[in-house]
Amino acid sequence: xxxxxxxxxxxxxxxxxxxxxxxxxxxxxxxxxxxxxxxxxxxxxxxxxxxxxxxxxxxxxxxxxxxxxxxxxxxxxxxxxxxxxxxxxxxxxxxxxxxxxxxxxxxxxxxxxx
Amino acid sequence: xxxxxxxxxxxxxxxxxxxxxxxxxxxxxxxxxxxxxxxxxxxxxxxxxxxxxxxxxxxxxxxxxxxxxxxxxxxxxxxxxxxxxxxxxxxxxxxxxxxxxxxxxxxxxxxxxx
Numbered sequence: 647x648x649x650x651x652x653x654x655x656x657x658x659x660x661x662x663x664x665x666x667x668x669x670x671x672x673x674x675x676x677x678x679x680x681x682x683x684x685x686x687x688x689x690x691x692x693x694x695x696x697x698x699x700x701x702x703x704x705x706x707x708x709x710x711x712x713x714x715x716x717x718x719x720x721x722x723x724x725x726x727x728x729x730x731x732x733x734x735x736x737x738x739x740x741x742x743x744x745x746x747x748x749x750x751x752x753x754x755x756x757x758x759x760x
Numbered sequence: 761x762x763x764x765x766x767x768x769x770x771x772x773x774x775x776x777x778x779x780x781x782x783x784x785x786x787x788x789x790x791x792x793x794x795x796x797x798x799x800x801x802x803x804x805x806x807x808x809x810x811x812x813x814x815x816x817x818x819x820x821x822x823x824x825x826x827x828x829x830x831x832x833x834x835x836x837x838x839x840x841x842x843x844x845x846x847x848x849x850x851x852x853x854x855x856x857x858x859x860x861x862x863x864x865x866x867x868x869x870x871x872x873x874x
Contacts, residue, residue, distance in 0.1 A: 649804070650804075679862075691860070691863070694859065694860045702859035702860055704861065736805065745855045745860060746812065748807050749807065751805040752804065753804050
C-alpha cells in the first residue's frame with residue numbers, strides 16, 4: 647500500500663496570502679489528523695477528520711481550517727498568513743478513531759511565510 | 761491541561777550500547793495512551809512503541825522497551841543494542857482515549873556514535 651502523501655512538499659508564501667495543503671491517506675484509512683511542527687512550539691495538534699466530519703480541533707485561530715472529502719483525502723487551509731505560520735505541516739492517517747490505532751505520518755509540507 | 765515533558769534535548773550513545781530517554785507527563789485522567797515516535801532526519805515520523813495506562817506490564821518492541829511508572833507519571837524509552845539507524849528525534853506523546861488530541865513533548869535528539 648502507498649503511504650500517506652502530502653502535496654506540495656515545499657511552499658513559499660508572503661504574509662497575508664492564503665494557502666491550501668493536501669493530504670492523501672493510506673487506502674482504507676478514514677481518519678486524517680493534521681499537526682504543525684515548529685522549532686519553538688514543537689508538534690501541535692491542529693484537527694482531526696473522520697468520514698468528512700471534524701472530530702476535534704486544537705488550540706489554533708480560526709484562520710486554520712480544514713475539510714475532508716468522501717475519498718478521505720483532506721485539505722487544510724490557512725488564511726491571512728503570518729510569519730509565525732512558517733512550519734512543517736504533518737498529516738497522519740489511521741483506519742478508525744481508536745487512539746490505540748497506529749497513526750501513519752506523511753512526509754510533511756514545509757511552509758515558509760515571508 | 762495535559763503536558764508532556766522531555767528533559768533531555770540531546771542524547772548520544774555508542775553503537776551497540778543502551779540508552780534511556782526520559783519523559784514525564786501531567787494528567788488527571790485515569791486511562792490514556794502513551795507513545796514514543798521516531799522522526800529520522802528528513803524522513804517520516806513513525807511509531808516506535810505504545811502503552812495503555814491501564815496495562816501494568818511494560819510494552820516491548822524488539823530492542824525498544826518502556827519503563828512506565830503511572831504513579832510517578834513517567835514513561836521512559838530504553839533502546840538496547842543501539843544501531844546507527846536509531847539516530848533520530850524521539851518524541852514522547854500522550855493521548856486520552858477520545859477524541860484525538862495528541863500532546864507531544866519537545867523531543868530528544870539521539871545521536872549514535874560508531
